[in-house]
Amino acid sequence: MATQIDDQRIIEFDVRTDEMLVNMGPQHPSTHGVLRLVLRTDGEIVSEVTPHLGYLHRCAEKIGENLTPRQWIPYTDRMDYLAGMNMNLGWALCVEKLLQHDLSEKAKHLRVIICEMGRIASHLVGMGAYGLDLGTFSPFLYAFRERERILDLFEEVCGARLTYSYITPGGATADLPKGWLQKCEQFLDQFQPIIAEYHALLTTNAIFIKRTCDIGVLTPEMAIDFGCTGPVLRGSGVDYDLRRDGEERYTEMYDGYAFEVICQKDGHYPKDHQYPAVPKDAVLGDCWHRFYVRMLEVIQSMDLVRQAMDRYSVASGDWGVPIKLATKLPPGDVYLETEAPRGQMGFYLVSNGGNIPWRVRARSSSFCNLSVCPEICKGVPIADIPAIVGSLDIVMGEIDR
Amino acid sequence: MNWHTLLFYLFALMSCGFAIAVVASSNVVRMAFFLIVSLASTAGLFFLAGAHFVGAMQIMIYVGGTLVLLIFGVMLTAHAAFVSMVTKSSDWVLAAVFGGALLGLLALTAFSVEDWRVARGDQAAVTSSEGEFASSIGQALMGMRVDRLSEGNSQLEAGMSGYLLPFEIIAIHLLVVLIGAAYLARTKRRVGSVTEGVQ
């Protein structure tokens, strides 16, 4: 039930009230970091939203032009700091593409395990924080409880809990430690039944449904026009996932894996698992669907991790050897996109033949996803702004870089 | 000193003092606040007189209802951050004349009532027994003159003698005012605005 004003002139003849410009952010509990939204409000209704960026700009791209590709890996961690592993992967694949470096089977499966685990961790934060945006605190802590266990696993792998720098051009910095697969398996077994809790507290909760259904509807055309990707795009019913539709160098990682792209096709979601039913108030492309897609992707990623672990344990080869710092990059330019948790993460690299790139550029998904905000936030009540911005699941580190 | 007298002076002073503060202040919201205190003190006077129901009514309707709406209205329609009103000296004179006249009239009426000139000896009895129960008010509104039942007057028949008719008239009147206010405040469309929108 969106409170939209169809005819702007109606306000004009209503009781005279003043418009107010309100700064939401950069210090605001629900702008996910240092986003600043300038709201033009008439009472509770927001008539215009202008996002302002740049509060977290750290010149990552420029720094990339002064470091070797391996040295720049830690900077990719700090872009989407909630999915460092996936950022590492994007950059690593981009450099490997330039170097025409091929990996062993084992290294590929290892990357699938790690990246899908990273996706789960990232979606858990997105889910928990979305609950926080809607005013419920407990699911946030539940989500963090599970994320902690993933971080524990990551810590065993690479020693870091947030900025991993694990996946590097040429493979990874180390192999998985002994017994890690069992621990991962244990975690998945323990996590699988808990997902029902999140569905009870959020997805199927009556108030949650009231707050998210038919709010911030993003039509498929609009989503494509604005360059939205990831769960935001799939939440609008566009069947597009780079893990299936991407470049050969990226999709070969997922060769032979059984997974369906999570998006509503012909009125229903994939039926590979038991999912809660779509409420009848929900409209394709609204906040609820974006959230739902994330929830289903968690289950999908768990499935992928299980498949990858089976393959990894029987695969041949090693985890790969990181490229040398002094490795000369052949002249030329490459661009490669991967499916990060928040959408399409593209890296562009131009080399003039030295070991340091001449130009580095990142294309982040959150930036494009945020750009729909002024469009879909028109004429909604103030309370829906956090609901919409939260459902886009943006990370400011990735937007400002 | 009797506690009753003391509290009466206290509430009366607060009531009058804050009423003057309402007039003297220029900030609308502060005015509203002073009015709250003034009206609440009046409620205190009612409680002191043993009229609990009327006192609670005063708080509920005047302090709780009307003033919340007043402040709400001020906040909604305020153009500046803090609204201040400057009274012109001509307004002062006009208000003083009318207010003074009204006050004089009231005082004159009050002093002309014979019974009110001498203090009652049985104050405690009055405050503890008489208006303490709300039922009499309810029954008066239902058409009984509870205060005059002892007269045994056959003209005070049920339904004919109490305040039922005025009560009903006022109730209907209020309803009409309510609907009228809602209608006036409603969204209005210009005739033909729909077609304009299409063009």
Place this chain on the structure above:
Amino acid sequence: MAEFINSFLFPDQPDHWIGVLITALIHVVMIINVIAVGALVFIWMERKVSGRIQDRLGPTRVGGKFGWLQTLADGLKLVAKEDITPGQADSFLFKLAPYLSFTASFCAFIALPFASGYSWSSGWAAREVNTGVFFVLAVLGLEVFGVILAGYASGSKWSLFGGMREAAQVVSYEVPLGLCVIIPVMLAGSMNLVTIGDMQEGLFTNWFLFHDPFTFCVFWVYFTCAMASVNRAPFDLAEAESELVAGFHTEYSGLRWSIFFMAEYGSMFLVSALAAILFFGGWNGPFPVFATLASALGWEAWPTTGLLGYVAGLAGVANILFKGVVGVTVMIWVRWTLPRLRIDQVITMCWKYCVPIAAVCFAGALFWQYNNIWFLNSLHPARSRAEVRENWSVNELQLLTPSALHEVGESDMAKGIENEAGGQI
């Protein structure tokens, strides 16, 4: 009590104001203790309960076991904090607002009885008000003033939003709240909280909650509206953290901020205690322990005066405190479970759901009571309803009792009243 004190100070003036003042101060100190200690316990409980809900421990260290002194430590911290008044604020109103909020919450406690001395006109209240329910609701409604003034005087746009939301919400919710409260008032035939409580004496089936299916429904409506009117999640829109930063108290710090919270927890307990009196038998436990004991000892009834009467009264206080705390716990539980509603949904819920449901329940309860239909209430009426009602009619309708009217003379009106009064009894 004032007479008792004055008998020492001014033996010749039993109603001297000093005695009355001392009496009043004693009451004030006791009520402030209920609110302040209540807030102390409830904030600790909030942290503990939320901790358990969220798989945490909550405070564990301050004050030895269970961190039960955590709130005190927090309070000390708040007192020590700088008291900031923003430059943009209207400093007079800004400083006054929290006290106004607290005063309203405090004043409502004046009329709240904690036990009945087993005789109808001696409830354990600071001041027994004949129209107790009405008084409590009226005064509780004033709490919104502090919030609105805080929102307005802060000179911050977020605070202004919070204040406006609070005004809209509380003014709306007073309507269904009043409608819900009318039902027990109607069943008891009195607005006196002590009478309402006494009417539910005996086994727990005598509670108004079990009077008929409609009262059972209306309790939930009451509880929802009460949560909304004291501004608790999922109706905490005036301070909605994720939308309005902190709403009306965005600009407050230190002690002033904590006074708002004292007021909030005070009113939370107040509405819970009111629910206990209106629907859950107030100070009457689920089983009539003292009446059973009295009959076992061969007494006619448990004494209403003296030490034994006080023992029964204290048990009543324990009962009502327990019921109130349970109500607060449920509020805490709800807060940490549900997401927040949107302002238009909150108002919609009030006008489109709560008001009609309460109105239908009112009509239903009226029908049930009028036709005297059987329900749990009639299972085991330990003390006849008529007895309490008789007290009511004798005391309040002194002029209208049939005998009094017969003396007045045979008129049509007297007959009418006789019939009416007979029906009531």
